[in-house]
Amino acid sequence: MDALFIEFFHNTGFYLWDYRNIIMILIGTVFIYLGIAKDYEPLLLVPIGFGMLIGNIPIFKGLGLGIYESNSVLHYLYFGVTQGIYPPLVFLGIGAMTDFSTLLARPVLMLLGAAAQAGIFITFLGALALGFEPNEASSIGIIGGADGPTAIFLTAKLAPQLIGPIAVAAYSYMALVPVIQPPIMRLLTTRKERLIRMEEPREVSKREKMVFPIVAFILCCFLAPAALPLLGMLCFGNVLKEAIVTERLAQTARTSLIDIATILLGVTVGASTQGDVFLTPASVKIFVLGAVSFGIATASGLIFAKIMNLFLKTKINPLLGAAGVSAVPDSARVVHVVGQEEDPTNFLLMHAMAPNVSGVIGSAIAAGVLWSLMA
Amino acid sequence: MDALFIEFFHNTGFYLWDYRNIIMILIGTVFIYLGIAKDYEPLLLVPIGFGMLIGNIPIFKGLGLGIYESNSVLHYLYFGVTQGIYPPLVFLGIGAMTDFSTLLARPVLMLLGAAAQAGIFITFLGALALGFEPNEASSIGIIGGADGPTAIFLTAKLAPQLIGPIAVAAYSYMALVPVIQPPIMRLLTTRKERLIRMEEPREVSKREKMVFPIVAFILCCFLAPAALPLLGMLCFGNVLKEAIVTERLAQTARTSLIDIATILLGVTVGASTQGDVFLTPASVKIFVLGAVSFGIATASGLIFAKIMNLFLKTKINPLLGAAGVSAVPDSARVVHVVGQEEDPTNFLLMHAMAPNVSGVIGSAIAAGVLWSLMA
Amino acid sequence: MDALFIEFFHNTGFYLWDYRNIIMILIGTVFIYLGIAKDYEPLLLVPIGFGMLIGNIPIFKGLGLGIYESNSVLHYLYFGVTQGIYPPLVFLGIGAMTDFSTLLARPVLMLLGAAAQAGIFITFLGALALGFEPNEASSIGIIGGADGPTAIFLTAKLAPQLIGPIAVAAYSYMALVPVIQPPIMRLLTTRKERLIRMEEPREVSKREKMVFPIVAFILCCFLAPAALPLLGMLCFGNVLKEAIVTERLAQTARTSLIDIATILLGVTVGASTQGDVFLTPASVKIFVLGAVSFGIATASGLIFAKIMNLFLKTKINPLLGAAGVSAVPDSARVVHVVGQEEDPTNFLLMHAMAPNVSGVIGSAIAAGVLWSLMA
Amino acid sequence: MYGIEAINANNGWAISVVGISIVFSGLVSLSLVISQLHKVLALYENPSKIKALFQGKKEEKKLEEDTEEVIDIVLTQSQKETFKQFALLVRTMEDHFSLPRLLHLAKISGLKDPYSNLNTLLKIKIIAPDSDGFFTWNKNRFDKAVN
């Protein structure tokens, strides 16, 4: 019997644990804390954080417990990540909850959503310079897209072995947007610029909203067919939303369906960060590059906005440029808050949503381009 | 760099497009329009229509974008169609929302639901005559069942290569029921017949409703075991609905579950209609046969109702026969509207639901029979 | 044509039926009846009951109708059972609806949840004695855990061929808890004991509830890593629930997600009970052992409670011990009812929830231990 | 192969006849069974009806008794909210419902602090035990308490 006790003890976490598991468990706990206490992207940080706990319980191989063991439950649920199935489903839900009115009211703001994607490609160069393979570099660059599902989708297709670190980096920085962006925004804009008021957007007709997703889908996917899975579902969801008659489908897409996808995506991505595979020099580089790419993306958006002002009659508030990184809706919210520091009566939020959502489209296109150039 | 631009351009839809893609994109747009503007079966036409757009974006092979490429997201979602998994789930939801009261109140009306299925077998003969293989002919015949999930299920089992055209034909004609049926109904019935009023159905007890799905399931599946997947789920859903205590399961079955299945079924079936595989002579034949089968089904229902009147003491309104084709609830609604043209105070809708729902059972049995005779 | 009629007739249930199918269909009907009329665990008995009907329609092999035919729809849905995927999803939902307050208020009651698991191991010995293999004996023992998903999960991992009988036994006895437990409770407790009143539990802070699932998960899974899939999801669900900010995810987990998992789990487990594979001597032994294990579990809980009272200053009502078998919330409800027989003003329910939910954790740990010792 | 020839070759006529006959025999037999169903069930149903009637009476009496008493407890807004939700749940149950089942539903529906709130409901007699182990909802007192 003692033998059995000892055998069993050798299978417990108290015997099998490794300092890297402990580190990851602490990180996971911090993620959960940030999500709950600081309300940073809770819908993602909490599942990912708890997933980190699940993934870093010290387990013995062979029983089929670990996410990397082919017959484990986690492995089956992880399938939706590795095959890039969850991200389009999440986009379907996002499409079903996104209101493109502000974008339709002032299309020129879409350019800001394009400019901010410069972060992706500059980071791509940086990653190459740090010695990553082109496919890995592309996946790292996409972190600058500030769009979790897009990053996971592209990485699943180009560099599956990096899903963990890239997803975690992307979501961490998306959560830290309120910390990362403001200093850059203050640095690159003058008080006078931050005080600029945007005029009320024009009223947008129901029919415009209805036609938009169809036009946007055809146009963007003709240009970048590889953006199909993401943009297709995003626009499909939006059609369901705007076409009243399909409200019940839109409702399900924006509740049960996206929630289920989010839960499973979050917890499995978190569980994929097993200490031994996650705590590597590559991950450190990825985090550094990720931070850089967020900075560059923000800066490009701001600067491009200032350049636009040289040509526009009615100036736009350059802070809006920072919302181009997407990270919906946090970066739009940051723009709003920074704007209000100067003038509490200046309501920038709804205007910031335009570059914000076009940033989503922008990074989906960028992902498509990178995918097709690397594959 | 120019080289790269050119290479990329060669991967864009602007270079890869084919006139058939454009045709399908236009058809898809028409589907979406009919669904939204004309409110024809929007829950199916809109997803299928947008699916057609997704499936006809010109893409380059090899990346895993197309629905027919084994590692594409669309392919994984399409699995539920090719393996016939979505249709039973849809039937589960339909069962959880169907009220069989009117059927229980006047069981004789079930015969109309049987008669209308003649369309299936006559079309089957027509398809054979046009040179289709028996398995294909069966799948084409089932279009006359006017029941999308049933048609998709049988086709997935017997002639997977025809899923696209048969599903599209089935749903198109189901959507066009308000256009196809009325003329036939007016042609085959006299004004006097159309004026017949149905007596109030008797009150049906909760317990009857509770026992019905169990009895119906056992009886029908003993007779046609191959109808098991469809009738099993239909009756199971209805049990969950009628057994109050399982309301929460019925609620989920009739909302999230059926919606998710509908979204995925619709968009992937739509995406399966890639111009090159869809625009074929076979598809044209299928559409012709589909139209015919709807006509025959409607006619058989009407004529059988008139025959029944020769024997019944209290005559039934022969228009009800047209509701036997199922296409729930559109054909019942058509019966109601045509009836009101003659007498606006004649409320036929609830009576038409009886043949309507028995038409669903009828075509499920027919599908079972064909499946077992062909396999 | 006659030939065809005869051929078809040979494929109908009227020709293929076997007395065992009829028996199982009757059992299935009884399950549905108990669920609906007696309100015994309706959410499980009704799906399982109807699943029995589905699984026992006499079918001909080869077409892909039966749950054991690799290309049948039922087989695909059954995959979630055989791979142990549904149980963790169900636990996710349970976690998202469980309130651990009473447990946190009086942790000592957790011991009752541990004591009741003795039933598992004593039954395990009994099963060995009746000639079952160790892996089978473990799966049979876990019936005493009075926790359907746990039983199904462990059996799927250790003795898949027994899933049907073990799941049915587990759920039957869980449903029969109001019949099985009371006599044992009256037998093993004195009136004086049954009259003991529990003092109001202290108020539990939101933060305690928030930290609990994390602590519980890490602690239990370090000790028994193989409990990871079940406890991980249970605690994850509870985190989503307690962390307000993720309410929408918790909401989906406790509605659509658990309902879908429950429907599919119930109906497929039911369908797996095909007469020929289910009605065997082994099944009979399993049912006998199952009944025994429920009895022993109840007894152990009660007796342990009485032992605790020898050491506690403020005595606890030994009836609470019976709630340690989990079977949430029925056994807690039984405790409450039996308590009220003696004193209608003694409200034991909320106190009984503490051993009740710790019984869930207890049997999950037991399952983990057995799994790791057998595999 | 085309036309009649193809039909004959594939035994089309027989298949069609068999097919439509099966469909008919299925629905005909089902309609026959149904037409008898309610007669079979009729007998089985009466007792329950009577019982229901009987319970109805009992309840009225209870209500009258209560109207005298007063509720001497102050409820917070959030409590009132929760009580209203409980009221909805009870509406979905039989007149004489089981307390644990209500609690179960309350927890499933995510009502806040189901235990303590249920306790209060019992304390202020909005939920009262009946003679046979079940409980009844006293709408009367509930309205008083909530408004």
Place this chain on the structure above:
Amino acid sequence: MYGIEAINANNGWAISVVGISIVFSGLVSLSLVISQLHKVLALYENPSKIKALFQGKKEEKKLEEDTEEVIDIVLTQSQKETFKQFALLVRTMEDHFSLPRLLHLAKISGLKDPYSNLNTLLKIKIIAPDSDGFFTWNKNRFDKAVN
């Protein structure tokens, strides 16, 4: 391989330039299209507006007529409940809605006894047919009936 060397080796510059240009051309062209969109749609929209206006008037007249009559039917509480749910459904439809569609929605939303209740609604003229085959909801009578 590291630094500029690695970038050159992997054709990084070209890829980046191509990438960002595609992103821009995509969003620029899209914004151009959008900016024209509402002008294109403008014409298409007017007729509908006029029609809506027209219908609005028709309805007012109908309402006045009704106010005279009285509702001589007693409704159970549960009927009133269901009617309120029907009212909500109707709110989601056009002013002149199709009865079958309403029934369909009612069944989908799991209202109880949709048929008989709909029938009652017609009998007490809360739902009334209009001239062109559709039906309208008579809020006026509805309020009378329910309260």
Place this chain on the structure above:
Amino acid sequence: MYGIEAINANNGWAISVVGISIVFSGLVSLSLVISQLHKVLALYENPSKIKALFQGKKEEKKLEEDTEEVIDIVLTQSQKETFKQFALLVRTMEDHFSLPRLLHLAKISGLKDPYSNLNTLLKIKIIAPDSDGFFTWNKNRFDKAVN
């Protein structure tokens, strides 16, 4: 093989003893940890309580100020509907909530025209900024506006 023999052969006794002991050690250690938990958390919690108290006072003052003013804007029925939904959302948030978060929730919950409606709410001061960058919901004005 049967009986005791089978148990011995399969090392049954040891397995059972190990098994039950693990279960116990798991739940015992967990209960020990829990029993200490609230003491650990106790200290950590006080500050927040105080703060809450403090905020509570601030708000009252604000309310008083408002009661004078009047709301000089006419709301459509649908606006009122939406505002009520906003009210529900706010109830789920802290007293001093972040506007973007509210907007986010509003969009997630599919309220109609979240932007314009939120704007109106700000214009008619139902949502008012507080001193430290967050916003508060003025129930007082809300009731006036909606009823």
